[in-house]
Amino acid sequence: MIESLVPSLTIAEVHAGLRSGRYSAVELAEAALLHGEKQNSATNAFLQFSPERAIAAARRVDQKLADGIDPGALAGVPIAVKDVILTKGVRTTCGSKLLASYIPPYDATVVERLEEAGGVIIGKTNCDEFAMGSSNENSAFGPVHNPRALDRVPGGSSGGSAAAVAQGTAVVSLGSDTGGSIRQPASFCGVVGVTPTYGRVSRYGLTAFASSLDHIGPFARTVRDAATLLRVIAGRDPLDSTSAFAPVPDYGSQLDGNVRGLRIGLPREYFTELPAESGDLIMRGVDKLKKLGCEVREISLPTTKYAISCYYIICTAEASSNLARYDGVRYTMRSDDAGTLSDMYRSTRGEGFGAECKRRIMLGTYVLSAGYYEAYYLKAQKVRSLIARDYTDAFAQVDAIVAPVSPFPAFRIGEKIDDPMAMYLSDIYTITGDLAGIPCMSIPCGNTAEGLPVGMQILTKHFDETGMFRLADAFERAGGFAG
Amino acid sequence: MKLTEDEVRYVADLANLRLTEDEVRRMSADLGAILTHIETLNELDTKDVEPMAQVLYDAGETATLREDVERPGVGAETALANAPLAGAGYFKVPKVIER
Numbered sequence: 001m002i003e004s005l006v007p008s009l010t011i012a013e014v015h016a017g018l019r020s021g022r023y024s025a026v027e028l029a030e031a032a033l034l035h036g037e038k039q040n041s042a043t044n045a046f047l048q049f050s051p052e053r054a055i056a057a058a059r060r061v062d063q064k065l066a067d068g069i070d071p072g073a074l075a076g077v078p079i080a081v082k083d084v085i086l087t088k089g090v091r092t093t094c095g096s097k098l099l100a101s102y103i104p105p106y107d108a109t110v111v112e113r114l115e116e117a118g119g120v121i122i123g124k125t126n127c128d129e130f131a132m133g134s135s136n137e138n139s140a141f142g143p144v145h146n147p148r149a150l151d152r153v154p155g156g157s158s159g160g161s162a163a164a165v166a167q168g169t170a171v172v173s174l175g176s177d178t179g180g181s182i183r184q185p186a187s188f189c190g191v192v193g194v195t196p197t198y199g200r201v202s203r204y205g206l207t208a209f210a211s212s213l214d215h216i217g218p219f220a221r222t223v224r225d226a227a228t229l230l231r232v233i234a235g236r237d238p239l240d241s242t243s244a245f246a247p248v249p250d251y252g253s254q255l256d257g258n259v260r261g262l263r264i265g266l267p268r269e270y271f272t273e274l275p276a277e278s279g280d281l282i283m284r285g286v287d288k289l290k291k292l293g294c295e296v297r298e299i300s301l302p303t304t305k306y307a308i309s310c311y312y313i314i315c316t317a318e319a320s321s322n323l324a325r326y327d328g329v330r331y332t333m334r335s336d337d338a339g340t341l342s343d344m345y346r347s348t349r350g351e352g353f354g355a356e357c358k359r360r361i362m363l364g365t366y367v368l369s370a371g372y373y374e375a376y377y378l379k380a381q382k383v384r385s386l387i388a389r390d391y392t393d394a395f396a397q398v399d400a401i402v403a404p405v406s407p408f409p410a411f412r413i414g415e416k417i418d419d420p421m422a423m424y425l426s427d428i429y430t431i432t433g434d435l436a437g438i439p440c441m442s443i444p445c446g447n448t449a450e451g452l453p454v455g456m457q458i459l460t461k462h463f464d465e466t467g468m469f470r471l472a473d474a475f476e477r478a479g480g481f482a483g
Numbered sequence: 484m485k486l487t488e489d490e491v492r493y494v495a496d497l498a499n500l501r502l503t504e505d506e507v508r509r510m511s512a513d514l515g516a517i518l519t520h521i522e523t524l525n526e527l528d529t530k531d532v533e534p535m536a537q538v539l540y541d542a543g544e545t546a547t548l549r550e551d552v553e554r555p556g557v558g559a560e561t562a563l564a565n566a567p568l569a570g571a572g573y574f575k576v577p578k579v580i581e582r
């Protein structure tokens with residue numbers, strides 16, 4: 001039975017299975033689709049399966065294998081894609097009622113690159129509406145249930161992409177991260193999640209939320225698989241002027257498990273208020289790194305306590321502008337109450353957006369409005385400089401920073417939904433990496449007494465994904481997963 | 484920091500967002516709480532700090548534009564396929580100018 005194999009596969013195992021003839025790419029795609037459909041009644045991780053597209057991609061892989069042509073780095077690998085990333089001809093909702101029937105006319109660059117490398121996209125994953133949220137409860141299509149504890153959230157906003165890998169349907173998946181939306185769900189679901197350097201991956205075809213902060217990045221079961229996926233999607237794209245020219249290294253070839261002498265910083269501000277159980281797990285992880293020969297020292301990122309305020313000004317300001325396009329003219333939904341043009345705009349947006357999007361549009365509009373721009377937006381941009389400077393100073397002393405991902409493990413569905421400020425504060429350890437634009441990732445480092453996964457965060461300097469992956473891989477080899 | 488319900492209605496108007504009276508009340512409380520938290524930024528002296536609008540790193544020519552060469556667009560028919568109301572090759576909206 002192929003279906004029973006699906007939940008534990010890695011990319012290397014898929015390739016071995018294809019080469020040995022144990023299964024074809026089409027058979028594996030069918031098994032993954034079946035697995036996903038069965039799991040979906042429990043987790044709601046997928047908003048849409050794409051069987052036609054998946055089978056067509058798998059057929060091309062099988063054909064290449066039969067013809068003796070290299071089928072690519074992701075050949076036959078079942079992949080899930082967050083529903084804020086455009087897929088031509090496959091419904092893309094962004095978790096919003098406004099786009100419930102939107103069929104994109106083109107593919108995102110990352111989607112093209114996945115399929116060129118032989119990847120098999122099996123479906124689109126649930127997420128907070130327009131990627132705004134920390135629990136996946138802001139999806140217009142219902143929350144995702146954490147596969148590790150079904151009464152709990154998977155984290156957000158890329159909750160469905162984390163769950164799709166954790167539940168075993170997809171070998172790897174793509175998410176997006178603006179303030180922690182890859183790392184936090186990765187930590188809640190017990191998988192690897194990577195936010196690359198800002199500009200490392202093209203965002204052409206990613207629905208814009210906060211353009212100076214948006215990233216696309218991978219989820220995987222292993223560090224090596226995350227590195228393989230990143231290598232495929234990274235690199236300059238003429239269709240995204242913010243994508244970087246920096247060459248993309250072969251990350252995988254540098255994962256040798258040797259991190260002796262690596263200097264690691266623990267930011268004191270990230271540990272002072274960290275609850276004991278998560279803190280103990282992180283510190284046990286740090287002890288493992290010491291045993292591997294890393295030199296651990298305390299560092300300071302003094303501006304950390306201002307990061308939430310800075311972030312929620314900048315991201316809402318940019319969001320209020322980016323979401324202005326959903327006005328009832330071009331994107332599928334228009335209110336019935338559209339007597340005048342102005343009524344059409346207001347009613348469509350009032351009926352279409354959920355509570356969190358409205359809150360952010362309002363806050364963003366307020367901080368950009370006449371008389372407040374300097375006090376809020378300009379001030380936040382200056383504080384952002386200070387946060388980025390904290391990291392520059394830190395990386396003069398250390399090669400990598402190790403920190404928690406979230407103050408707590410996965411919480412119960414409904415627990416924080418009525419308190420937006422409490423929800424925002426849960427992003428405290430992840431948003432600084434986005435504001436500075438540095439690569440950062442979450443790697444599983446053990447479970448709480450209740451069996452809930454806890455992630456450890458690794459951050460390195462701009463474009464040093466290699467150093468980040470090397471450390472994470474060494475940790476994984478040393479049994480980081482087992483706690 | 485408090486945001487009155489009238490201020491909420493004014494901002495909603497700027498944002499082209501219709502809110503119910505319940506939403507206005509809720510928004511006044513939620514935004515007030517968030518703005519109160521945001522006020523902590525005033526503790527920081529940023530007089531001599533440059534604002535950071537984008538991520539800056541030593542990556543050479545990032546943020547350059549591609550060459551301005553013609554390439555096919557998606558075409559009007561495709562572009563209109565997701566329109567709630569279209570006709571004669573255009574997006575249709577309620578009448579803007581009254582006679």
